[in-house]
Amino acid sequence: MNFTLKVWRQGGPDTAGRFETYQAKDIQGEMSFLEMLDVVNEDLITGGHEPIDFDSDCREGICGMCSLVVNGIPHGGQKGTTVCQLHMRSFEDGQTITIEPWRAKAFPVLKDLVVDRTAFDRVIQSGGYISVNTGGAPDANATPIAKIDADYAFDAATCIGCGACVAACKNSSAMLFVGAKVTHLNVLPQGHPERFTRAVNMVEAMDSEGFGACTVTGACAAVCPKEIPLDVISKLNKDYALGVLKGVGV
Amino acid sequence: MLDSKIPSGPLAQKWDKHRFDLKLVNPANKRKFTVIVVGSGLAGASASATLSELGYKVKCFCYQDSPRRAHSIAAQGGINAAKNYQNDGDSTYRLFYDTIKGGDFRAREANVYRLAQVSTNIIDQCVAQGVPFAREYGGHLANRSFGGAQVSRTFYARGQTGQQLLLGAYQALAKQIAKGAVQMFSRTEMLDLVLVDGHAKGIVVRDLNTGRVTSHSADAVVLATGGYGNAFYLSTNAVGCNVTAAFRAYKRGALFANPCYTQIHPTCIPVNGDYQSKLTLMSESLRNDGRVWVPKKPGDTRAASDIPEDERDYYLERKYPSFGNLAPRDIASRAAKEVCDEGRGVGPGGLGVYLDFSDAIRRDSEDAIRARYGNLFQMYEKIAGENAYKTPMRIYPAVHYTMGGLWVDYNLMSNIPGLFVLGEANFSDHGANRLGASALMQGLADGYFVIPYTIGHYFATTPKNCPSDSSQEFRDVEKQVNERIQKLLSIDGKRTVRSFHREVGKMIWDKCGMARNKEGLEEAIRLIPSIREEFWQNVKVTGEPEGINKTLEHAGRVADFLEFGELMCLDALERDESCGGHFRTEHQTPDGEALRNDEDFAYVSAWGFTGDSSRPSLEKEPLVYEEVKMTQRSYK
Ligand SMILES: Cc1cc2nc3c(=O)[nH]c(=O)nc-3n(C[C@H](O)[C@H](O)[C@H](O)COP(=O)(O)OP(=O)(O)OC[C@H]3O[C@@H](n4cnc5c(N)ncnc54)[C@H](O)[C@@H]3O)c2cc1C
Ligand code: SF4
Ligand code: FES
Numbered sequence: 001m002n003f004t005l006k007v008w009r010q011g012g013p014d015t016a017g018r019f020e021t022y023q024a025k026d027i028q029g030e031m032s033f034l035e036m037l038d039v040v041n042e043d044l045i046t047g048g049h050e051p052i053d054f055d056s057d058c059r060e061g062i063c064g065m066c067s068l069v070v071n072g073i074p075h076g077g078q079k080g081t082t083v084c085q086l087h088m089r090s091f092e093d094g095q096t097i098t099i100e101p102w103r104a105k106a107f108p109v110l111k112d113l114v115v116d117r118t119a120f121d122r123v124i125q126s127g128g129y130i131s132v133n134t135g136g137a138p139d140a141n142a143t144p145i146a147k148i149d150a151d152y153a154f155d156a157a158t159c160i161g162c163g164a165c166v167a168a169c170k171n172s173s174a175m176l177f178v179g180a181k182v183t184h185l186n187v188l189p190q191g192h193p194e195r196f197t198r199a200v201n202m203v204e205a206m207d208s209e210g211f212g213a214c215t216v217t218g219a220c221a222a223v224c225p226k227e228i229p230l231d232v233i234s235k236l237n238k239d240y241a242l243g244v245l246k247g248v249g250v
Numbered sequence: 251m252l253d254s255k256i257p258s259g260p261l262a263q264k265w266d267k268h269r270f271d272l273k274l275v276n277p278a279n280k281r282k283f284t285v286i287v288v289g290s291g292l293a294g295a296s297a298s299a300t301l302s303e304l305g306y307k308v309k310c311f312c313y314q315d316s317p318r319r320a321h322s323i324a325a326q327g328g329i330n331a332a333k334n335y336q337n338d339g340d341s342t343y344r345l346f347y348d349t350i351k352g353g354d355f356r357a358r359e360a361n362v363y364r365l366a367q368v369s370t371n372i373i374d375q376c377v378a379q380g381v382p383f384a385r386e387y388g389g390h391l392a393n394r395s396f397g398g399a400q401v402s403r404t405f406y407a408r409g410q411t412g413q414q415l416l417l418g419a420y421q422a423l424a425k426q427i428a429k430g431a432v433q434m435f436s437r438t439e440m441l442d443l444v445l446v447d448g449h450a451k452g453i454v455v456r457d458l459n460t461g462r463v464t465s466h467s468a469d470a471v472v473l474a475t476g477g478y479g480n481a482f483y484l485s486t487n488a489v490g491c492n493v494t495a496a497f498r499a500y501k502r503g504a505l506f507a508n509p510c511y512t513q514i515h516p517t518c519i520p521v522n523g524d525y526q527s528k529l530t531l532m533s534e535s536l537r538n539d540g541r542v543w544v545p546k547k548p549g550d551t552r553a554a555s556d557i558p559e560d561e562r563d564y565y566l567e568r569k570y571p572s573f574g575n576l577a578p579r580d581i582a583s584r585a586a587k588e589v590c591d592e593g594r595g596v597g598p599g600g601l602g603v604y605l606d607f608s609d610a611i612r613r614d615s616e617d618a619i620r621a622r623y624g625n626l627f628q629m630y631e632k633i634a635g636e637n638a639y640k641t642p643m644r645i646y647p648a649v650h651y652t653m654g655g656l657w658v659d660y661n662l663m664s665n666i667p668g669l670f671v672l673g674e675a676n677f678s679d680h681g682a683n684r685l686g687a688s689a690l691m692q693g694l695a696d697g698y699f700v701i702p703y704t705i706g707h708y709f710a711t712t713p714k715n716c717p718s719d720s721s722q723e724f725r726d727v728e729k730q731v732n733e734r735i736q737k738l739l740s741i742d743g744k745r746t747v748r749s750f751h752r753e754v755g756k757m758i759w760d761k762c763g764m765a766r767n768k769e770g771l772e773e774a775i776r777l778i779p780s781i782r783e784e785f786w787q788n789v790k791v792t793g794e795p796e797g798i799n800k801t802l803e804h805a806g807r808v809a810d811f812l813e814f815g816e817l818m819c820l821d822a823l824e825r826d827e828s829c830g831g832h833f834r835t836e837h838q839t840p841d842g843e844a845l846r847n848d849e850d851f852a853y854v855s856a857w858g859f860t861g862d863s864s865r866p867s868l869e870k871e872p873l874v875y876e877e878v879k880m881t882q883r884s885y886k
Contacts, residue, residue, distance in 0.1 A: 038748070053800050058489075059488065063324065087633070117315055140373045191380050
């Protein structure tokens with residue numbers, strides 16, 4: 001297969017970017033999207049050109065490092081799939097493919113397709129944890145947790161922190177990401193004591209990082225590779241509202 | 251002489267007694283000590299969080315853009331603990347014994363016993379942090395069984411146990427970062443270790459965003475940098491996993507133990523082509539219902555469905571009638587290699603065997619199989635593009651875990667005072683073969699429950715010294731690091747970094763993979779230096795030292811694999827016996843099992859760097875078994 005790639009190239013955080021066109025030749029359907037880019041990069045390097053920089057690590061859909069907007073859709077639009085798990089057989093021979101970085105004020109571009117997502121870490125630091133130190137934890141079976149709650153918490157906890165939800169949102173809102181973490185922790189009895197402060201503090205941190213407001217259009221959930229459901233946002237809104245009412249938060 | 255510092259006294263009391271004997275640092279003094287932790291996986295994140303909770307000032311480093319992305323995130327199956335919640339006869343002693351036996355009697359008794367002891371605390375801690383483990387309808391924790399054990403002691407969170415445990419540790423770390431107790435440096439790669447007066451006192455790092463090379467000093471350095479499986483180029487590791495931190499420490503004097511002990515997992519999706527960048531694991535549980543086979547005839551290119559029953563070789567069932575498709579990991583891996591070497595492999599390049607569910611589907615229905623393994627069939631379809639309900643899966647063994655690592659004593663301190671090593675990066679607990687669900691347990695044991703005690707003893711018994719990061723020692727190492735970067739960028743040769751990585755990886759896989767022998771190892775030891783030489787003359791690294799330069803990052807890591815790979819082969823050659831994952835074809839029982847030689851090889855091989863062109867030194871730590879008797883490992 002052969003493809004024409006239109007790729008966003010940007011030298012550094014403070015330089016202007018532009019699209020460059022490349023030809024991807026002799027691509028096999030079994031290649032993942034990132035392996036296709038590896039092949040293009042090998043050619044660029046051999047020809048003495050700088051390769052296209054992009055992030056990836058696990059290449060199996062779990063670390064959340066890969067982050068490409070493919071033909072306008074974060075992760076490329078295959079249901080429940082990160083771009084590292086997207087394979088070239090799902091494209092048509094001869095197709096033109098546009099590749100861009102996540103675009104959001106809170107995720108500035110560092111180089112080419114690599115963005116800075118440390119804002120997500122800071123949002124977690126504002127309350128995305130249970131305040132327990134190591135040692136002295138009670139026996140793990142001391143507090144039974146209904147299977148339905150444990151499963152619900154797990155479903156929300158599968159968020160890989162990739163940021164596709166932000167990239168897909170016209171307001172660059174991080175509500176799906178924050179909702180996923182708040183839901184994970186707030187439905188568990190261990191997370192209960194801090195549930196209102198957690199919701200309020202994380203929403204405030206999200207706002208101050210420059211993520212936008214949520215208008216519940218659902219573009220986030222549509223691209224989420226872990227299929228985090230929109231209802232985590234309702235859960236977040238509810239705990240946030242109660243928190244504000246109680247005047248908690250720092 | 252290597253002193254493993256194993257406490258005296260009965261096995262079951264060693265850790266208690268040792269904790270009592272360890273000197274303490276008074277709480278008010280702890281904040282005067284700075285600890286560098288390199289790595290934010292299960293081992294590094296748990297250590298950073300816990301040490302800072304105790305009051306130490308912690309600086310934590312990782313190469314990814316967030317500590318949450320360390321490769322612990324990818325672990326699927328589960329984590330062991332001797333909780334005996336199932337009332338099926340588990341105990342600390344049983345977990346200890348299974349682990350020692352699983353490691354083919356090449357691990358340290360005292361370390362393994364401690365691991366089994368603290369395993370139960372890990373589960374308590376993780377639940378308190380909000381890790382959503384699988385539960386029964388009554389609300390209590392669920393367990394499943396795993397290879398090498400006859401009890402159900404594995405805790406799990408669907409197929410994402412590593413992710414959930416790591417997020418627990420990451421969140422504990424985030425809590426400490428928010429308090430200002432941990433300073434986090436992500437996208438920062440350690441490129442060297444700095445010794446002052448013989449003690450580990452800091453590191454030199456490169457900021458992967460700006461390219462700036464800087465120094466960080468501390469009272470002690472903790473390495474938790476993961477395994478070196480990417481020496482093989484293709485493995486189930488993340489593409490960034492590397493040996494650099496551990497290897498740089500080795501070159502500064504730390505001993506490297508058992509580098510030839512690597513684990514090859516039997517059920518991975520096979521290699522498709524040269525472009526392939528990594529391999530993906532398929533859970534071993536599939537072998538419960540899948541039957542493994544290849545055509546009887548070499549070079550048979552017919553589709554699976556066109557090969558009649560009597561022309562198929564169900565080789566595991568044939569060779570191991572009692573265990574059949576559930577033969578242990580190392581045996582199943584080797585058997586697959588054998589049939590492929592005979593030219594009977596299937597799929598592209600002939601490197602694959604069938605894992606066929608058609609009998610199970612006929613017996614139990616497609617829906618039943620879907621309920622058991624649906625997500626795995628889906629994952630398989632995503633990658634291989636085939637529907638495994640209709641055609642058999644193709645699988646092949648792949649490098650998965652490295653048991654070898656930097657040598658540490660019972661306190662997890664290397665032979666360099668002040669240098670501690672945790673998690674997959676050390677060698678301590680799994681001997682020559684790791685049991686499933688035991689690496690997660692070890693990483694968290696090291697970080698939450700061992701290092702917090704043992705590091706204090708080092709501080710309390712050594713004169714305090716946290717040198718300035720602009721002292722001469724640091725400036726010298728920084729200069730060397732910068733020179734190496736300049737050198738890589740200036741070669742401007744013709745071959746890409748990846749082509750060298752692929753070449754050396756294939757060499758190590760062929761000669762030091764599932765089966766090894768004297769001839770092949772000697773050949774590799776002869777050939778690797780020539781690949782290395784070509785690398786330093788003909789590699790092409792584009793771009794600048796400043797700013798993001800992923801080619802340069804990869805080049806540095808491959809340069810280290812090119813040296814380290816030779817050490818792996820040297821160790822494999824020296825260990826003239828078979829044990830666990832180290833299978834020397836010269837030493838096997840009549841039915842093809844690993845044949846140990848306890849008389850001559852019941853020791854840990856600890857290699858020391860002696861110079862770029864001289865043979866490393868070999869120190870041997872004898873393995874003394876006070877409690878268990880070494881026996882021929884058998885799962886028949
Ligand atoms: C696919 C897969 C499935 C697995 N499944 C299981 C399982 O079910 N059960 C089980 O018990 N085990 C399993 N394992 C093994 C287990 O996951 C690992 O052994 C374990 O998680 C390693 O943890 P760690 O903290 O030692 O290292 P890692 O999690 O690999 O972390 C290494 C850290 O070091 C950092 N680092 C590395 N080099 C540098 C450097 N030079 N400079 C700065 N930072 C650096 C990285 O950024 C990272 O933060 C699995 C492994 C794989 C690959
Ligand atoms: S909610 Fe989904 S899209 Fe957003 S960060 Fe998490 S996994 Fe990615
Ligand atoms: S590279 Fe890890 S999720 Fe894509």
